[in-house]
Amino acid sequence: MILEISPEQKAFQQTVEQFATDRVRPQAAAIDEDAAFPRELIREAARLGLMGMTIAPPWGGGGRDYVSYALGIEALARGSAVVAVIAAVNNSLVGEPLEEFGSDSQKEQWLRRIAIGESIGSFALSEEHAGSDAANQQTVARLDERGYVISGRKVWVANAEAADLVVVFAATEPGLRGRGVSAFLVPIDAPGLSRVTTADSLGVRGLGCMDLEFHDVRVGTDALLGAAGDGFRIAMWALDGGRVAIAAQALGVGQAALDEALHHARTHEAFGQPIGNYQAIQWMLADMATELDAARMLTLKAADSRQRHARATLDASMAKLFASEAAHHAADKAMQILASKGYRRGSVVERLFRDVRATEIYQGTSEVQRMVIAEQILQ
Numbered sequence: 159m160i161l162e163i164s165p166e167q168k169a170f171q172q173t174v175e176q177f178a179t180d181r182v183r184p185q186a187a188a189i190d191e192d193a194a195f196p197r198e199l200i201r202e203a204a205r206l207g208l209m210g211m212t213i214a215p216p217w218g219g220g221g222r223d224y225v226s227y228a229l230g231i232e233a234l235a236r237g238s239a240v241v242a243v244i245a246a247v248n249n250s251l252v253g254e255p256l257e258e259f260g261s262d263s264q265k266e267q268w269l270r271r272i273a274i275g276e277s278i279g280s281f282a283l284s285e286e287h288a289g290s291d292a293a294n295q296q297t298v299a300r301l302d303e304r305g306y307v308i309s310g311r312k313v314w315v316a317n318a319e320a321a322d323l324v325v326v327f328a329a330t331e332p333g334l335r336g337r338g339v340s341a342f343l344v345p346i347d348a349p350g351l352s353r354v355t356t357a358d359s360l361g362v363r364g365l366g367c368m369d370l371e372f373h374d375v376r377v378g379t380d381a382l383l384g385a386a387g388d389g390f391r392i393a394m395w396a397l398d399g400g401r402v403a404i405a406a407q408a409l410g411v412g413q414a415a416l417d418e419a420l421h422h423a424r425t426h427e428a429f430g431q432p433i434g435n436y437q438a439i440q441w442m443l444a445d446m447a448t449e450l451d452a453a454r455m456l457t458l459k460a461a462d463s464r465q466r467h468a469r470a471t472l473d474a475s476m477a478k479l480f481a482s483e484a485a486h487h488a489a490d491k492a493m494q495i496l497a498s499k500g501y502r503r504g505s506v507v508e509r510l511f512r513d514v515r516a517t518e519i520y521q522g523t524s525e526v527q528r529m530v531i532a533e534q535i536l537q
């Protein structure tokens with residue numbers, strides 16, 4: 159068993175790390191402060207092939223394997239959690255299901271633009287009463303002689319502020335729960351679709367989260383992604399990849415917290431010596447490094463599983479659960495090590511502490527990951 163990334167994967171990781179260090183990290187505080195979607199930075203990321211890392215080159219993507227993708231998302235998140243999620247949503251939740259389930263004409267129309275970052279994609283599954291219980295879709299798509307008419311409200315749609323395309327899930331056979339859900343490709347400027355600004359969020363500010371209201375939005379049957387009734391399966395398939403990406407995102411944030419804590423432990427003195435000389439601080443650092451490394455192993459294993467198998471549900475849930483909790487612990491310990499310097503509004507650790515919390519909530523809460531894991535191992 160050789161636990162080493164290939165020279166090609168290493169080279170890609172270094173390219174993304176360089177970009178994250180030179181371009182992303184210097185802007186992370188401003189993105190958070192202004193809560194503004196970082197359009198120009200995303201254009202730069204797109205020019206490096208980071209908006210469609212795993213999409214095949216004929217469609218304009220980077221053609222990277224999933225381990226490279228996870229390494230890329232981790233590196234981006236070390237610079238800014240927000241930039242990492244924007245890329246992850248575009249890639250895993252929009253580009254990948256389009257590539258896997260889209261017709262040739264849907265791919266012609268959307269996939270190339272999504273993969274090169276010319277268009278931004280978003281994924282609208284959650285509703286007020288369909289978060290953890292995602293099969294409980296109240297948004298309805300009625301079929302008539304001219305196509306489908308979509309009505310309902312989606313909440314917390316990341317990237318929505320800048321999106322051109324939204325993958326929307328709606329009940330085409332209400333009452334059948336997951337078996338009656340279909341997926342649709344809807345242009346964000348479709349008549350009847352409006353974006354609603356919602357309350358500010360604790361962290362990942364700048365992610366462009368908005369609610370989407372559908373008032374009789376008309377689409378043709380050619381807007382269906384996959385077959386009618388396949389929507390829930392498509393969403394769960396996409397989330398296998400998305401959860402690997404969120405594990406990698408959490409890892410990047412946790413690693414950034416460890417970096418800050420290590421620097422402070424080496425340079426800040428108390429009682430006449432660096433605080434890193436004290437065992438109490440050393441043990442916190444040791445726990446952070448150990449948990450993050452374990453999380454990295456699980457994340458890379460899940461990425462490899464996503465690359466090689468039709469479904470990676472168990473590995474993806476384990477990786478997301480463990481990495482998000484490890485990263486949360488790391489941000490918490492970093493706050494303890496920096497103490498008042500970390501607690502100050504505007505400190506790097508304060509931002510990481512807020513950003514990391516979302517990784518235990520979106521793309522399935524930690525409780526949902528535990529439910530998925532239990533279901534899989536009991537099978």
Ligand SMILES: Cc1cc2nc3c(=O)[nH]c(=O)nc-3n(C[C@H](O)[C@H](O)[C@H](O)COP(=O)(O)OP(=O)(O)OC[C@H]3O[C@@H](n4cnc5c(N)ncnc54)[C@H](O)[C@@H]3O)c2cc1C
Nearest residue numbers: 281282283284289290314315316516519520521522523525
């Ligand atoms: C920053 C951010 C970005 C997001 N981006 C998107 C996006 O792009 N697209 C999208 O579709 N959604 C998005 N979401 C929504 C996200 O996926 C949901 O918030 C998440 O799935 C949880 O749903 P909920 O908030 O409705 O909580 P609920 O489902 O109401 O859960 C409330 C609590 O109950 C627990 N719980 C629920 N059911 C059970 C059970 N059976 N057993 C035990 N505990 C249970 C949950 O774990 C949680 O602790 C985003 C959310 C956030 C915060």
